[in-house]
Amino acid sequence: MLGRNRTQERVDEGLSAYLDGALSPRERARLEAQLAQDADLRARLESLQRTVVLVRGLPAVPAPRNFLLTPAMVRPPVPMARRLAPALTFATAVSGLLCVLLLVGNLISAGWSGPGAAAPAPMGASGEDTPEMSLMAQGEEDGDTQAAEAGAKQSPLLEMTVTPEESAPEMIWSEDVPHSLESAPPALGGGGAAGPDQGGERGTAPEPFFTGPEQSPLPTATSRPTPPMPDEATAAAVATPSPLPSPEPEATAIPVEFPGEETALPLTSWLPVGGLALMTVVLAVLSIRAWRAR
Amino acid sequence: MVAAAQRGDLDAFNELVLAYQDRVYNLAYRILGDPAAAEDATQEAFIAAYRHLSTFRGGSFLSWLMRTVANRCYDELRRHKRHPAVSWESFGEMDEDANPFLVNGHPTPEEATQQAELTRFLQSAIVTLPPDQRVVLVLSDVEGMNYQEIADTVGIPVGTVKSRLARARARLRDLLQAQRELLPRVYRLEDEDGYAGEKPNPGASR
Numbered sequence: 493m494l495g496r497n498r499t500q501e502r503v504d505e506g507l508s509a510y511l512d513g514a515l516s517p518r519e520r521a522r523l524e525a526q527l528a529q530d531a532d533l534r535a536r537l538e539s540l541q542r543t544v545v546l547v548r549g550l551p552a553v554p555a556p557r558n559f560l561l562t563p564a565m566v567r568p569p570v571p572m573a574r575r576l577a578p579a580l581t582f583a584t585a586v587s588g589l590l591c592v593l594l595l596v597g598n599l600i601s602a603g604w605s606g607p608g609a610a611a612p613a614p615m616g617a618s619g620e621d622t623p624e625m626s627l628m629a630q631g632e633e634d635g636d637t638q639a640a641e642a643g644a645k646q647s648p649l650l651e652m653t654v655t656p657e658e659s660a661p662e663m664i665w666s667e668d669v670p671h672s673l674e675s676a677p678p679a680l681g682g683g684g685a686a687g688p689d690q691g692g693e694r695g696t697a698p699e700p701f702f703t704g705p706e707q708s709p710l711p712t713a714t715s716r717p718t719p720p721m722p723d724e725a726t727a728a729a730v731a732t733p734s735p736l737p738s739p740e741p742e743a744t745a746i747p748v749e750f751p752g753e754e755t756a757l758p759l760t761s762w763l764p765v766g767g768l769a770l771m772t773v774v775l776a777v778l779s780i781r782a783w784r785a786r
Numbered sequence: 787m788v789a790a791a792q793r794g795d796l797d798a799f800n801e802l803v804l805a806y807q808d809r810v811y812n813l814a815y816r817i818l819g820d821p822a823a824a825e826d827a828t829q830e831a832f833i834a835a836y837r838h839l840s841t842f843r844g845g846s847f848l849s850w851l852m853r854t855v856a857n858r859c860y861d862e863l864r865r866h867k868r869h870p871a872v873s874w875e876s877f878g879e880m881d882e883d884a885n886p887f888l889v890n891g892h893p894t895p896e897e898a899t900q901q902a903e904l905t906r907f908l909q910s911a912i913v914t915l916p917p918d919q920r921v922v923l924v925l926s927d928v929e930g931m932n933y934q935e936i937a938d939t940v941g942i943p944v945g946t947v948k949s950r951l952a953r954a955r956a957r958l959r960d961l962l963q964a965q966r967e968l969l970p971r972v973y974r975l976e977d978e979d980g981y982a983g984e985k986p987n988p989g990a991s992r
Contacts, residue, residue, distance in 0.1 A: 503955065508952035512926075514933060543959040547912070550905055556821065559829050560800045566836050632879040762962040 507537045507755035510542055577782035584775040598761055789845050792839045799836050806848060807832075809929075810855050814922045817859040819913030827862060831855040852929065853939040856921055860940070863917035911961045917952035926951050 509515050510523055527534050790798035810831060815824035835854050842850050854976045874973060925931045925939060926947075936951075 499863060501949075501956070504950035504956040505949055508955050510947055512933070512951075514948065539959050540955055543962060545953055546908055546962070547923070547955075548930075549960065550816070550908055550928060551901075552808065553812045553815045555807040555828065559803055559807045559811075559832050559838055560797060561832060562802065565829075565833055566796065568837075630868065635876065726918055743878065 503533070503536070504540065507533075507540050508639050510537070511541055573782045573785035577779060577785070580775060580779040580782050584772060584779050587768055587772040587775055591765060591772050594768060598765060601761075634723050788839075791836070792842065792913075796836075801916060802847065802851075803832050805850055809848065810851065813855050813924065813929055814859050816912065817856070817921055822864065827855065827859050831858045834858065847936065849939075852931075856925060856939050860917060861920050863988075878904070890951060896962070898982070905934045907962075907965070908958075911958055911965075912957065914961065915954050915957060919957070921951050922947055922950040923954035923958070926954075948972070 505517070506519070506523055510520065515523065527537060787798050787801055787969070791802060807828065807887075811824055811828045815821060815825040818824050818827060831854050835851055838854075894909070895960045912923065914922065921940060922936055925936045926933075931939065933944045936947045940947070942950075
């Protein structure tokens, strides 16, 4: 069936070309010889020719209107980059505005929490004193010496454990400024109450006990609590004759020199500002390039 | 005029538009089979021709223009897989006033009616052809291009033009024979009295 169709297609192709005078003289002579002998082939050719005549006789269709061009029609199309320029400009403005707002917000927060940052530090110190004292009291009450032994096992130098353990509570408490402020008096009171026990504190019983669970080896952080509580700081300094000289000078120097300029905001608070600033710059560059695109 | 248009003279190009818009629209209409689509294709073809005038390297501007139109229509057919604007079933239901062919000639009312029926029938048959065959058939039997011109216009070998044209004609013939009862008697491919039409005269019909 397919072969017969293919054969018929070949025959029609020859007949179509014959009608157009597109056969070579040899092909034409051979086809005319076949036509003289084959009536069906002649009928096939005649029906094909009448079809062609009918199509060629189709009347021409006039244009229904004029297709004159106007300058607006032939204006070069606006490139894609140029079409994106308004959106990019808007995005640049939004990004810049957000960046400025976030920057101002951070600065305000830093300005307000600056004094607070100095406050929580001591409060943290006092706060840490409070649990320290309570723990110390518990340690004394329970006569728990296992913690001291553990601390001694962890670091033979007790001084090393004292400063980190002070820093850990400070980092926690300093984030909650009001709480630390509120907790300051009791802490002081507690410190005062535990005053008599400070000798026991120096006895290294509480320090190893507290450093056991959350030991953060950041000596600088430990220096913050000391300034507002000079008594405590000096007490701690005296209690722990640390071989590391750096924490102690910071503990005394920073709060005295710049008590209110310390930035309480962590680095993570400034990362979005930087990111937005970078994004704004990139968007601004893209906007300029988009507007200049032709 | 073409040279002036190539220098960017829009008025000069519009002179060319006025001179060739009937040919361009007729070609687009015969290929697409839809007046609105043909209008769009014609306008877009003139715009494209103006923008790409720098690619015209001389020769026949009409051939270059017709090539632009044919390619645009061909792309349109391939992009939208355009179906026939009219179907065989709707052949007898077409609006007489919508037939643009009635405006031509001054035949008798009966002849005009028969010719109108025939042209509608033929056009509806043409648009049932596959796009590649339709374009070649229109360029050959409506526009009168030879095989080489069609090959240059469509961008296919001459042998492909030959085979596509033969298939298009044969398919159109089969359609006309299948719907012979719808045709006016004078236009039927086979004469019922045994007359098979005029004797073929190869090459003379072009």
